[in-house]
Every structure is written in C-alpha cells, then in structure tokens.
Amino acid sequence: MKTKITLNLLFLGLFTLSAAASDTEKSTYYxxxxxxxxxxxxxxxxxxxxxxxxxxxxxxxxxxxxxxxxxxxxxxxxxxxxxxxxxxxxxxxxxxxxxxxxxxxxxxxxxxxxxxxxxxxxxxxxxxxx
Amino acid sequence: MRKILRIVFIILIVGFVVLQFFQPEKNQGQITDNDILRQHQVPENIAVILKESCFDCHSNNTRYPFYDRVAPVSWMVDDHIQDGKHELNFSEWGEMDIFDKITTLDEIARETKRKAMPLKSYKLMHPKARLSDEQIAAIEKWTTELGEELLKNSISE
Known part of the structure; x- marks a missing residue:
C-alpha cells in the first residue's frame, strides 16, 4: 500500500515536472x-x-x-x-x-x-x- | 620581333603615363560635427583603432600611401572606399538615427569578432590595421557601452 502511494506520488511529480518543462518550452518557443x-x-x-x-x-x-x-x-x-x-x-x-x-x-x-x-x-x- | 616588342612596351608605358592624368577624386573632406569622434567621448584606445583600422574606408578622410595614388590601383582603392562608406561612414555618424546607430555598433562588434573586418586585402597592405584579441574585446566593450548609453538617453528623452 505504502509502495503504491509512493509510486503514485512519483508519477504525479514526474507528470508535473514534464508539464512544467513543456510549458517553459512553449513560452520560449515564440x-x-x-x-x-x-x-x-x-x-x-x-x-x-x-x-x-x-x-x-x-x-x-x-x-x-x-x-x-x-x-x-x-x-x-x-x-x-x-x-x-x-x-x-x-x-x-x-x-x-x-x-x-x-x-x-x-x-x-x-x-x-x-x-x-x-x-x-x-x-x-x-x-x-x- | 624585337621591334614589335619594343613598340608594345612603348605603348604600355605611354598608356600608363596617360592613365595617371585620370584619377578618382580624393576622399579627403572636412571633418564636421557629425564625425563620431566629435559626437561622442570616444576612449583614446578606441579612437586609435578607428583611425588606424577603419577610417580609411569608413570615413570622409583617407590616408593615401604613394601606391594608392597610382592608377589603376587608385581606382581600385576608390572603389573600396565608396563601398566602405556606403556601408558605414563614421564622418556622418551624427546624421544616423538611433536604430541605425545601435545596429551599426552591434555590427561593428560582430564583424571585428568574426575577423571579417578590417578586410584581409586591407590588412595585407596596412599591417598596423590588424586588430589584436585585446583590441577586439575593447571594441565589443565600447560598442555595448555606447549602445546602452544611446538607448538610455533615448528612453529618458
């Protein structure tokens, strides 16, 4: 159970990071x-x-x-x-x-x-x- | 055969002498208040570089060594000068607008950094015009500082 929560948090973190990175890229793109x-x-x-x-x-x-x-x-x-x-x-x-x-x-x-x-x-x- | 050679030689000599009577107008005008050295407080080390490496082709005042006064070289030199002045004339700096000035300063830094200026052919005949790395760095610093000053003054106007 604990492992599942940790994994979920990890995925959530990675997703947030990638979304932020993509936003940054978009904002500097043009x-x-x-x-x-x-x-x-x-x-x-x-x-x-x-x-x-x-x-x-x-x-x-x-x-x-x-x-x-x-x-x-x-x-x-x-x-x-x-x-x-x-x-x-x-x-x-x-x-x-x-x-x-x-x-x-x-x-x-x-x-x-x-x-x-x-x-x-x-x-x-x-x-x-x- | 020798006679023909002699005639050809004489024709060439006469042609060369006649050519000397047809010379381009010398690029030696008056220095006015539009000159960059009168428009701005240019640091001494930069003023030396401008005079030694740039002004011959990018101003209204060219220093002519003796060979530059001999046709057909004089015509080739004049062609270079006209091209150079068309691109940038430091004698008419005061007549340029701020956009041209800022862009020109940026170009000066870029061209000297790329070692595209002064031209190779010019450096070959004028070894003193070669720029050292220190001089190139000094030019970049000066062009940035002058550009920033122009921009600051324009904003506060």
Missing part, C-alpha cells in the same frame, strides 16, 4: 516580445525552421534565434528588430537559394509588410522605453 498570433504564424511557418537553436544552419541561428530571443538584452533586441526589417526590405529573406528548393516558403507582400511593421513597432517600443 519568445519575441508580444508577438500577435498573425505574426507568430508567419514566423513559425517561414522563418523558424532556420532561425532556432536546433537549426542545422549555424549562420542563420547565429544571426537570429527566435527560441532564445527573450534572453537578449534590449540593446541586442533593437538591433535584431532593425536587421529583420532591413533584410525583409531588401528581399534577402528567405534566401533565394532556399526558395529554389522550398518555393512555398516565399513571403507574400502582406506577410512581409506584417513582419516589417511588427519589427519596427517592437524596436520603437524599446527605444522609447515602452
């Missing part, structure tokens, strides 16, 4: 600031594949890692948002070579504008201390 659902969907579908900690593309994750974005200082965040806006404006992302293989990952004009507006707004908030 970490950048207050991303709207719309922005989140585009980032997840078109950017996250390369720009995350587990990506095989070292340069991409070194340049921008959405998974660890929240750990950046505000200074680094301003710079990251600015660069996101710049590369989108120059049509540098997603890269042409990548799009040759995955044409469905191309950003539509509306998606590009959505991300650029979001990045600009977030950078402005940080610079104004909002």
């Amino acid at each position: 970490s950048p600031a207050q991303m709207s659902e719309e922005v989140k969907a585009v980032v997840q579908n078109k950017c996250f594949g390369c720009h995350n900690t587990d990506s095989k593309n070292d340069k991409a994750k070194e340049d921008l890692d959405f998974k660890t974005f929240d750990t950046l200082t505000n200074l680094k965040k301003v710079s990251a948002y600015k660069k996101i806006g710049d590369v989108l404006n120059e049509n540098e992302m997603p890269p042409k070579k990548f799009l040759d293989h995955y044409p469905d990952k191309k950003l539509t004009d509306a998606e590009k504008k959505l991300l650029m507006d979001w990045a600009k707004a977030e950078a402005e908030k940080l610079v104004k201390g909002m």
